[in-house]
Amino acid sequence: MKLSTSTHLGRLQLGNRVVMAPMTRSRADVHGVVGEQTVRYYVQRATAGLIITEATNVSPDAVGSPLTPGIWSDAQTEAWKTVTSAVHAAGGTIVMQLWHTGRVGHSEVRGGRLPVAPSAIAIQGQKHFTASGPKDYEVPRALTTDEVRATIDDFETGAKNAKAAGFDGVELHGAFGYLPHQFLVDSSNQRTDEYGGSLENRARFVLEVMERLVRVWGEGRAGLRLSPTLAYNGMVDSDPRATFSYVIERLNALPLAYLHLMRATPDAERFPHWPKDTLATFGPLFRGPLIVNGGYDRDSAEAVLEAGAAHAVSFGAPFVSNPDLVHRFETGAPLAAGDRSTFYGGGEKGYVDYPALPRDAAPAAKGYWLVLASVTNPAQFGKYAALAGPTLASYGGRVLARGDVAEVVEGSMPRRPYFVEFPSYAAAKACFRSAAYQDAIALRAGAAEFDIVVVEGIGA
Secondary structure, three states: OHHHOOEEEOOEEEOOOEEEOOOOOOOOOOOOOOOHHHHHHHHHOOOOOEEEEEEEEOOHHHOOOOOOOEOOOHHHHHHHHHHHHHHHHOOOOEEEEEEOOOOOOOHHHHOOOOOEEOOOOOOOOOEEOOOOOOEEOOOOEEOOHHHHHHHHHHHHHHHHHHHHOOOOOEEEEOOOOOHHHHHHOOOOOOOOOOOOOOHHHHHHHHHHHHHHHHHHHOOOOEEEEEOOOOOHHHOOOOOHHHHHHHHHHHHOOOOOOEEEEEOOOOOOOOOOOOOOOHHHHHHHHOOOOEEEEOOOOHHHHHHHHHOOOOOEEEEOHHHHHOOOHHHHHHHOOOOOOOOHHHOOOOOOOOOOOOOOOOHHHOOOOOOEEEEEEEEOOHHHHHHHHHHHHHHHHHOOOEEEEEOOOOOEEEOOEEEEEEEEEEOOHHHHHHHHHOHHHHHHHHHHHHHHHEEEEEEEOOOO
């Protein structure tokens, strides 16, 4: 199954191509600090090839919804460290999605301050979620040119804090009608300075933010999420094909990790001139790795990967109620339905209480083993088990004693093989190709001490 194979997105090494999409869950405290439940939530889903966190505010002025996390303060950064360290210990790879809601907010959530936006234009025909119920959107305050530049600085600070918190990279939320998206679309950006008017000016904000993120993180660790054909939150552009084609072509000059493309399809009657196939229109324009998102299931995700149209597929709601989504995809097990009434806000219910399938409930797999050939040094096996054990366990691996087989002779160096049992070939391959496993072996155990090969049926 293509979903179970490993891949690289820039410098990010994924053990499989199942990505956990960013999803707002509103479980932070009033100061935007995440807690122990958030640690559990992400660790439960650490078998994803990549976790993209919930959208995380880069400044107090970025906040638009209640109980959403931040990454501007020391306390927030320290709290996120507990998440990243736990996810890494479980064998996962995790990047932070950086967020500014712009006009998608309400003064009730912001201590009486109006939301800010490129222009003083309100969202029409929708309401915003607040602690006291849905509210009509307000007319936002237009940012001054100096404030726009300060907001770009805020994204850079958020990226630095995310790096300090131990993340593997960052993603800019440039989709779904939030601030970067608002700058791109001509119906929400009617500025007359260098950040508005022409297509080049409207794209300037997003491109300058991405340049800052690359400056902080270096090559292959910054990504961008775009939704070119999504009209939600008032994102009605007169020519999305031209707007987003220009942005994507400009992005090719940056060493990004990936582009995360939402394939939302517009209503043909409302927008007959919009592209009808988002992926076919915009995907080929990007010359780097592509993550696709938008209503995929196991089969359709497999098909888009087999066609070579994407490098990975992200899943949102299925990951809420199926913390072991990767395992269910691999075994063909049915997916659990989620309780949408618990998606936003609350406690453990609907957050960390969805059970994973018992491993023995999955169809029986043939015996697959990861063979570890170690140099003749008794201390090495214990060292290997201690360092790599948590990652092995997260993929269903079980460390066995030294194999009762003859020594392997490679040149003049005798080696004794050790074995790790896995439930499937895909699990074994995904494990030892994961970033966490490679880190444990290459950086701390010593790469030269181990040779690894996956073999079917040894000892089975």
